[in-house]
Amino acid sequence: MKNQTTYYSLKDFELSLNLSATERAEEFQKYINQLAQFGYESYWIKSYSGIGAKMKLSQDREVISFVSNDYLGMSQRTETIQAGISALTMYGTGACAAQVIGGYIDIHEQLEREISDFTGQEDAILFSSGFGANAGVLNALLGKNDIAIIDPFIHTSALSGLKGTNVKRIGHNNLEHLETVLKDVQDKYLTKLVIIDGVYSQDGDLSRLPEIINLCQRYGAMLMMDDAHGIGVMGVNGRGTAEHFDCLGKVDIISGTFSKAFGCVGGFVASSKKLIQYLKYYADSNVFSAAITPQVTASILKSLELIRNMPEIRHKLWDNVNYLRKNLTLNGFDIGKSLSPIFPIMIRDNNKVYEVANLLQKSGIFTVGIVYPAVRIKEARIRVSILATHEKQHLDQLVNALIEINKNINFISNGESIKNTQKATY
Ligand SMILES: Cc1ncc(COP(=O)(O)O)c(C=O)c1O
Numbered sequence: 001m002k003n004q005t006t007y008y009s010l011k012d013f014e015l016s017l018n019l020s021a022t023e024r025a026e027e028f029q030k031y032i033n034q035l036a037q038f039g040y041e042s043y044w045i046k047s048y049s050g051i052g053a054k055m056k057l058s059q060d061r062e063v064i065s066f067v068s069n070d071y072l073g074m075s076q077r078t079e080t081i082q083a084g085i086s087a088l089t090m091y092g093t094g095a096c097a098a099q100v101i102g103g104y105i106d107i108h109e110q111l112e113r114e115i116s117d118f119t120g121q122e123d124a125i126l127f128s129s130g131f132g133a134n135a136g137v138l139n140a141l142l143g144k145n146d147i148a149i150i151d152p153f154i155h156t157s158a159l160s161g162l163k164g165t166n167v168k169r170i171g172h173n174n175l176e177h178l179e180t181v182l183k184d185v186q187d188k189y190l191t192k193l194v195i196i197d198g199v200y201s202q203d204g205d206l207s208r209l210p211e212i213i214n215l216c217q218r219y220g221a222m223l224m225m226d227d228a229h230g231i232g233v234m235g236v237n238g239r240g241t242a243e244h245f246d247c248l249g250k251v252d253i254i255s256g257t258f259s260k261a262f263g264c265v266g267g268f269v270a271s272s273k274k275l276i277q278y279l280k281y282y283a284d285s286n287v288f289s290a291a292i293t294p295q296v297t298a299s300i301l302k303s304l305e306l307i308r309n310m311p312e313i314r315h316k317l318w319d320n321v322n323y324l325r326k327n328l329t330l331n332g333f334d335i336g337k338s339l340s341p342i343f344p345i346m347i348r349d350n351n352k353v354y355e356v357a358n359l360l361q362k363s364g365i366f367t368v369g370i371v372y373p374a375v376r377i378k379e380a381r382i383r384v385s386i387l388a389t390h391e392k393q394h395l396d397q398l399v400n401a402l403i404e405i406n407k408n409i410n411f412i413s414n415g416e417s418i419k420n421t422q423k424a425t426y
Contacts, residue, residue, distance in 0.1 A: 232261025
């Protein structure tokens with residue numbers, strides 16, 4: 001370790017001008033040693049079972065898990081598994097070609113149609129990950145004469161699509177700042193694309209979508225919303241953050257993933273017919289990559305059918321979310337501005353985060369610590385994701401364990417607790 005009070009973070013081993021790749025990899029051992037010294041065992045942990053409300057950390061040790069984003073429990077349902085098996089039998093294990101050159105099967109087309117309808121857009125293109133969707137669409141659309149105006153909390157996958165263009169960061173959800181920038185760039189770039197998330201993945205708060213749509217329209221900018229955590233979850237019918245805000249059809253580009261509420265893997269971009277047609281020839285992560293597999297496509301289609309036809313699954317999720325919110329806030333825990341199934345439990349100290357995560361794990365609860373540089377040190381937290389498949393008893397166990405741990409570590413008093421009693425009701 002550096003010394004008693006200074007610790008290594010992942011930031012210390014990023015690309016640097018002074019060290020070669022091999023030297024950096026050698027140096028990185030210091031970080032791994034430090035984790036071992038803290039006894040932190042949550043990264044690259046192995047599960048011996050599917051990962052949902054529970055997971056097995058060894059053949060005979062099952063813990064309650066709060067790390068999966070399988071919000072509706074779709075990954076473990078008989079219907080989605082059977083749909084995948086049928087597609088395997090019918091199509092085989094892979095399409096084994098990019099869609100543009102022959103790897104495009106009928107159920108891909110069906111999924112494009114259904115996901116574009118669900119998100120209120122004209123058309124859609126599929127990707128084999130949500131990461132690829134964001135990176136691919138942005139690589140294709142923005143060049144040196146264009147500008148991306150971004151919320152600082154958008155996902156890394158979107159940032160990775162912005163390397164060849166101009167970027168301006170605004171304050172998080174800061175409408176005044178956005179307006180100033182939109183005015184400033186109005187005549188300077190060919191494409192002005194504002195990029196936001198529907199639901200932000202670290203804080204679980206929502207974008208100020210209606211106001212942002214208005215500003216984009218007023219200043220002639222396009223709007224892209226990554227709704228990875230909103231699709232299937234937000235809105236009366238689970239159609240996402242646009243439905244939640246009654247803005248379906250008003251966002252130019254919606255991207256999303258099938259790895260969360262759909263319980264599978266893969267991603268999509270939904271937009272106008274013309275734009276999707278363009279992306280089908282220029283989005284590199286689609287055009288130069290093998291198509292999403294048949295069994296995954298069929299399982300996603302089944303998830304979508306269940307999302308549409310079984311609202312009771314989503315109601316159970318929201319019942320759980322509102323129950324946990326009430327109990328965490330009643331007991332003084334700071335959950336920031338979360339309005340979704342993602343709860344940050346603020347600890348505000350990297351090392352205490354490791355300690356709390358370790359103690360939770362010892363009491364049979366698996367969570368993940370989010371520390372610098374993923375968030376600022378003063379915003380270090382445990383992040384929990386709530387699923388429809390959690391039982392009330394799991395949520396009670398989490399709150400009770402946190403209360404006990406806080407008696408020893410005293411992390412509640414680390415920051416000003418924001419009293420968050422807002423909730424989304426459908
Ligand atoms: C906001 C957001 N966008 C995109 C992604 C990438 O999705 P995928 O896991 O399908 O690559 C994630 C995944 O964590 C995410 O949280």
